[in-house]
Amino acid sequence: MKKQVRTTFTDRREDAMEAKKKLLEKLKAAPKADDPEVIARRAEREALVKAREIRHAERVRLKIEEEERQAVVAAAEAEAAYAAEHAERLAREADEKARAERAVADMAAMKEKRDKRYAARKAR
Numbered sequence: 795m796k797k798q799v800r801t802t803f804t805d806r807r808e809d810a811m812e813a814k815k816k817l818l819e820k821l822k823a824a825p826k827a828d829d830p831e832v833i834a835r836r837a838e839r840e841a842l843v844k845a846r847e848i849r850h851a852e853r854v855r856l857k858i859e860e861e862e863r864q865a866v867v868a869a870a871e872a873e874a875a876y877a878a879e880h881a882e883r884l885a886r887e888a889d890e891k892a893r894a895e896r897a898v899a900d901m902a903a904m905k906e907k908r909d910k911r912y913a914a915r916k917a918r
Contacts, residue, residue: 825832
């Protein structure tokens with residue numbers, strides 16, 4: 795079966811009027827705001843929105859807790875790094891001090907040997 799071609803102005807105008815009538819009938823047949831089915835759907839949507847808000851609040855709370863936990867961990871790591879650096883610096887200073895004391899002791903021993911040699915030469 796071939797489709798009828800309706801190309802005249804009056805045909806197009808009739809088609810448009812018919813489409814408008816069908817749309818108007820569809821709107822008239824739509825359920826009203828006080829219909830129990832509409833009220834039930836609205837309540838269901840509101841419940842979904844409320845549940846979504848609760849889930850969002852929970853995600854935000856968990857994110858804040860995670861950030862706080864990470865801040866505590868970062869602070870502990872920073873404190874541990876500072877303590878390690880401080881201990882290393884103290885060890886390095888102690889090592890330098892011990893090296894300086896050994897150098898002073900070595901110089902004193904060399905002076906003592908030199909003084910003994912000089913005293914031995916004088917004694918001859």
